Amino acid sequence: MTYLLAVDSSISGPDSVSRPLVAEFADIWRAAGPDRDVVHRDLAAAPVPHLTTAGLHYPEAMRRPHENVDPAAAALQNELIEEVAQAAAVVIGAPMYNWSLPSTLKAWLDHLHVLGITTSSDDAPGRLHGIPVVVVSPRGLAYDNDDPDRAGDYTVPTIEKILAGSMGMDVTSVPVDFTLADRLPAVAEHAAAAADSLAAASERLREYALRL
């Protein structure tokens, strides 16, 4: 089976911007080729636990004697890594929460990022190297880390650092700006920019889903 792994982490239920974009991406990707399926992991509905020992960040040979790894925790970590490793592509709904990523998404990434196993170097590609990943990141306001007055996005750069910088995955990020324009009076003046940003994101995602 060829499958897309679709990961959601929004807690906004029917108000979520990322959930319908992830679902639309998955539908387009599934219809774009034969024998395609979608595996859905909802980190808000079914969070993975936090890492309970540093041992889970290192391969067995690098663990310290006191780092007792619970076999069940190791099995879950392996399942999560293999779920990504077997995927043809991954799409992640990654809302900005407090300038950063949802803690549920962080916990999932913490499981995936294992030194020497999923990390990549030029001569030693990791287990997830080269897999395409699309990160859909709605945020209430708009950020531009190249502009000191609008800096403050620790969501997309953090995810890119882990998945692309360290693990060598092929990451494309699609931010959606000003999603709070219909909720916060102070952001209402950006309603048109919000609509434009959503339309541009939807179009980019559609094109990418067809190309993958």
Ligand SMILES: Cc1cc2nc3c(=O)[nH]c(=O)nc-3n(C[C@H](O)[C@H](O)[C@H](O)COP(=O)(O)O)c2cc1C
């Ligand atoms: C817990 C929480 C924290 C948030 N923190 C920020 C923030 O730091 N900056 C921002 O621009 N928007 C923030 N927002 C707004 C969300 O980024 C925005 O609603 C976005 O659309 C969430 O993605 P979703 O619609 O898929 O749930 C926050 C929302 C929540 C619920």
